[in-house]
Amino acid sequence: MITPVPGPLTQPIVDRDVRYLATGTKGSPVAVKWGRGVRFEDVDGNLYLDFTNGMVAGTGHCHPKVVKAIQEQAEKFLFFNGPDFYYEIQGLIAEQLCQLAPGAHDKKVFLSNSGAEANEAAIKLTRSGTNRKQFIAFLGAFHGRTMGALSLTGSKVVQRESFFPMLPGVTHLPFAYCYRCAYGMKEETCGMWCAHILEDLYFQRLIPAEEVAAVFMEPQQGEGGYVVPPKAFVQAIQAICRKYGILFVADEVQAGFGKTGRLFAIEHFDVVPDIINLGKAIASGLPLGATIFRSELDFPKQGRHSNTYGGNPIAVAAALATIEAIKEEKMLENARERGASFKEGLQRLQGEFEPIGDVRGLGLMLAIELVLDRESKIPAKEMRDKVIDLCCERGLLLLPCGTSAIRFTPAIVVTREEIDLGLEILRGAIRDAMKT
Numbered sequence: 001m002i003t004p005v006p007g008p009l010t011q012p013i014v015d016r017d018v019r020y021l022a023t024g025t026k027g028s029p030v031a032v033k034w035g036r037g038v039r040f041e042d043v044d045g046n047l048y049l050d051f052t053n054g055m056v057a058g059t060g061h062c063h064p065k066v067v068k069a070i071q072e073q074a075e076k077f078l079f080f081n082g083p084d085f086y087y088e089i090q091g092l093i094a095e096q097l098c099q100l101a102p103g104a105h106d107k108k109v110f111l112s113n114s115g116a117e118a119n120e121a122a123i124k125l126t127r128s129g130t131n132r133k134q135f136i137a138f139l140g141a142f143h144g145r146t147m148g149a150l151s152l153t154g155s156k157v158v159q160r161e162s163f164f165p166m167l168p169g170v171t172h173l174p175f176a177y178c179y180r181c182a183y184g185m186k187e188e189t190c191g192m193w194c195a196h197i198l199e200d201l202y203f204q205r206l207i208p209a210e211e212v213a214a215v216f217m218e219p220q221q222g223e224g225g226y227v228v229p230p231k232a233f234v235q236a237i238q239a240i241c242r243k244y245g246i247l248f249v250a251d252e253v254q255a256g257f258g259k260t261g262r263l264f265a266i267e268h269f270d271v272v273p274d275i276i277n278l279g280k281a282i283a284s285g286l287p288l289g290a291t292i293f294r295s296e297l298d299f300p301k302q303g304r305h306s307n308t309y310g311g312n313p314i315a316v317a318a319a320l321a322t323i324e325a326i327k328e329e330k331m332l333e334n335a336r337e338r339g340a341s342f343k344e345g346l347q348r349l350q351g352e353f354e355p356i357g358d359v360r361g362l363g364l365m366l367a368i369e370l371v372l373d374r375e376s377k378i379p380a381k382e383m384r385d386k387v388i389d390l391c392c393e394r395g396l397l398l399l400p401c402g403t404s405a406i407r408f409t410p411a412i413v414v415t416r417e418e419i420d421l422g423l424e425i426l427r428g429a430i431r432d433a434m435k436t
C-alpha cells in the first residue's frame, strides 16, 4: 500500500459517484484500475487481495480463457435478436447447464441478466406450473431487489422498507441458523423443529399446503450471513415439499458455480431441487442469470415470458469458457482444498480472539461472526466494520454479511500463499480493532 485509503486519485471517483449515481450499497472507498486472479491494483497504485469478488468473478479477475472467449465472440457479433431468432451458443449453454445440474429428470433453462431476474422467472414458472399462488421463504434469505424477488427476500428491513405492498402470499420462516436458533434450541436435540414447524404449525394454522407453489431456499445463505443449514433441515423441507406437491427452488445465485467446492451448492445436501437459480459467477463477471427447471414446468405458450438481453452472446461465451476453465483447471478441487485450509486458519484465529463467535461456510464461501462475548453472542457490528476498514487500509478487500459477520469469498483460483497473506492481514486487523 502506497497511499492512505482512499488515495488522492480515488477520492474524485468516489465523489463523482456519490454525486451522480443512485444511492446503493457501496462500502470501502476503493476504485479499481485492473485485476487478475484475486489481485487488483487501485487507481492510486495500491495492490490488494480481493476476497470479495469470487462470488461473481469466480474464476478470478480476467481469467485468460474467459477474456479470450469474450474477445472472439465480440469479433463475430455483439448482439443478435436472441428472443426472436437463433444462435448456437444459447442452446449450448442451456444444454450444458441441464446436463451439469443435479437430477436425472428432463430440464430446460430460462436465460436472463441477473440473479433477481432468475428468481422472477422461477416465481412465474412455479405459479404457472402448479396453478398455486403462495410461497415460503426464509428469514435471512436474499433473493434480489425486483418486486417479486424482494417479496421473498427477508435479510434486512432496509431492503424492504418503504416498498410495501409486496407480492401477496409470501410467508417467511426462521432459517436453520443454528448459531442463533430462533427457537433457542440445540441442534443435537431439536429434531429439526425449524423444518417441521412448516407442516406441524404453519400448514395447520396459517397456510393451506395445497395453495403453496414453491419453497425458495439458498442452500447456503449469502447476504444473510453465510449461514449453512444442517443437511437434515434441507432434506426435511424437501420431504415436506414432495408430500404436498410443492416445488423446491434452490437459489444458488451466490452459492453456486463452484464456490462451495461443488458446482452446485445443493449437492452438499443430497437434495434434487425442481428449480435451480444461478447468476453472479456463472459468467465470471458478465451479466447472466439462469433458471434451470423441470421441463414439465415450461411456459405452455410462446410469449408468456421472455426478455431482450438474457443469454446475450458475450455473456454466454463467457459462461461456456467459465465451465471449461473450472473443469480444465480443477477449480472445484482447489475450492475444496484451499477452502479447508482457509477455514482451519479462521478457526485458529477463533482460538486466539474471543470476538470470533462462529466460523462457518462451505468450500471457499466462508465467514466469521463477531460478537461482544461468546456467552451473550451480542453482535459486534462496530468491531466488524472496523476490522473490514483496517483490512482495506492494509490491502485486503472484504465485505460484510448478516448483522456482524465478515464474508470471505475469494475467486476459486486463490493460492495457498494468497490465503496465508489474507489471514495474516486479518489477524493484525482483529488485534488492532480490539485495542480501539
Ligand SMILES: Cc1ncc(COP(=O)(O)O)c(C=O)c1O
Pocket: 113, 114, 115, 116, 117, 119, 142, 143, 144, 145, 218, 222, 223, 251, 252, 253, 254, 255, 279, 280
Ligand atoms: C442468493 C441471491 N439471490 C439473488 C440475488 C440477486 O442477484 P442480482 O443482484 O444479480 O439481481 C443475490 C445477490 O446478491 C443473491 O445473493
